[in-house]
Amino acid sequence: MPTVMVQIPNTPPPASPAPRPAPTSADVARLAGVSRATVSYVLNNTSAVRISDATRRRVHEAAKELGYVPHAAARSLRAGHSRIVLMPAPAIPVGPLYSGFLNELQWALGRLDYTVVQYGTVGVQGDDAARAWAELRPVAVLVPGTGLGPDGVAVLKRAGARAVLTLGSEAVEGAHALLLDHEGVGHAAATHLYARGRRRVGVVVPEEPGLESFSRPRLEGARRALRGTDATVTALPLAYEEEPAARLAARWRGLGLDSVFAYNDEYAMLLMRALQDEGVRVPEETAVVGADDLMLGRLLRPRLSTVHIELPSGSDLADLVDRAVREPGAAPGVHKVVGASVVHRDSS
């Protein structure tokens, strides 16, 4: 659709090549015939000052006519703080469990009048990332997983962050921590398998990068659960592809395992399929347990036993953030999120 541009006298030039600057509150003031201060009072409903209704109307109309939108940067520069809660956007494909949790959290923080910004920090590591985040002067930072050290926390605090929360398996100096207790997940799975009479337990460890901070503690938890018993734990590195799964299944009988905790439901599905294709009977020859309690586990045959993980509700976490922001002096709290419970179905 070609567009022909014609210059018409006394008409502003076409917006495209020389877009006029965005209207400011000064423009609104001029159009409404009042001062900038008055505009600010009206648009922010400042209660400490009374403005005549006629003036209010004129200001609102002028603002609408110009399509005025306040400039967040200018505002927070003046205010000395923002209402931004910054979260690094997950760099790895994140499951439905976690992404649902993030959405709920966003919604809850939005209700508390925070602006949630997921900052795309791909390829920047550790404290450099913290510096990049600090440039936005967020009022709070919520970091999933590892990757933020005590120095990073200090950088953020010095940049005015009133709360730094980490959401992972270990606490970081100076930050509030939500301990997700992945160890508990592995522990629950292994305990369950042991109770069902299994003694040679495999634990799938995904080879995908970025999952170590979840997978390592899950493996460790399984180890801890069976330490001092007559059972053994074998780590099974596995990439999320059919071919590696088939190779693992092919040498399965040689491994002499009678059960496996497959990291999560998706890996469990992958491995269970490979085992069945190889003729290994589930659960008779090998019991399989997943984690995350996804829908797909209920759709498999046999139905997949899994570890249900009780995440804190988004609103709970939002409240926690809010409290931390309002009381920046308080000692960083460590909140252990327990709630790994086995859902026993047919695969174990």
Place this chain on the structure above:
Amino acid sequence: MPTVMVQIPNTPPPASPAPRPAPTSADVARLAGVSRATVSYVLNNTSAVRISDATRRRVHEAAKELGYVPHAAARSLRAGHSRIVLMPAPAIPVGPLYSGFLNELQWALGRLDYTVVQYGTVGVQGDDAARAWAELRPVAVLVPGTGLGPDGVAVLKRAGARAVLTLGSEAVEGAHALLLDHEGVGHAAATHLYARGRRRVGVVVPEEPGLESFSRPRLEGARRALRGTDATVTALPLAYEEEPAARLAARWRGLGLDSVFAYNDEYAMLLMRALQDEGVRVPEETAVVGADDLMLGRLLRPRLSTVHIELPSGSDLADLVDRAVREPGAAPGVHKVVGASVVHRDSS
């Protein structure tokens, strides 16, 4: 932990209750014994001006010592523009296909020196959302799905956005469009089923809110493919739960369908399991086709036929954004993303 405050001469007060303000470039200048201008030159590597190496070192050291981090808001206020590319964070749980695409895109935009901000806009609709986004003065806005009208585009443009791109099934006045061609997906699936001799085709339509903008065109595409033939298309509303799926399966034979396009692979898995539990043989009695070509389709038995969707690569889209930003005068382009191809496996 009550804190007693004592003013100690020449000593900063305890950091916790009255955190000292973040260091500014003026602080750095003072410590380095130079002017603010010099600090700015050094930290930004301004090439138009030559600073002695000794001064450079002093400035860098001072900055490091104070933990100085520039204030993004002040900077972009002064500059008159930002490098922010804003994307509304998806409000609905998003599949691995799409979330992988988003990550790739973020990475690519990061390489082009843009800051990707996923703005959590839950509960704000249409043009209100656009106003909220405009407050950040993003240089570009990338909106998936529907929900942005021509007015919203205008608001963003007036706030200085040099490019607005929509990513969905229909173009919006004034914005560049990436047409995802969901119709093509439905069309491909239905055509495939017809070619395999099926004549009574069901199409699953998810009941989950927020998916209409995907599901409607997929259904429409199937309708279009079979219009004027002897085949029929039946819409099948379905919630993503076991129970509704079982109910649908229970009345399946009464529906007299010989095939179904199940919206995507996950719904296909859900329905296929319910059908099999009901004794309906797949593909003999009913052929099933999914979409998105997820791993799980390969793990089902029978292996799931699916529609593979060729999304543009993240770098391609990033380049497109970059070009649109650099040439804001150009007429908004409409880029049709074709690439729906059937992967025939065993379920159809």
Place this chain on the structure above:
DNA sequence: TTGAAAGCGATACCAG
């Protein structure tokens, strides 16, 4: 090579 100062847009104090 470095410094002084203007100004980006919004807000809040203090006068009128």
Place this chain on the structure above:
DNA sequence: CTGGTATCGCTTTCAA
């Protein structure tokens, strides 16, 4: 009830 004005942190032009 409304207007002038200083201020937030940073960049950049102009002088020195």
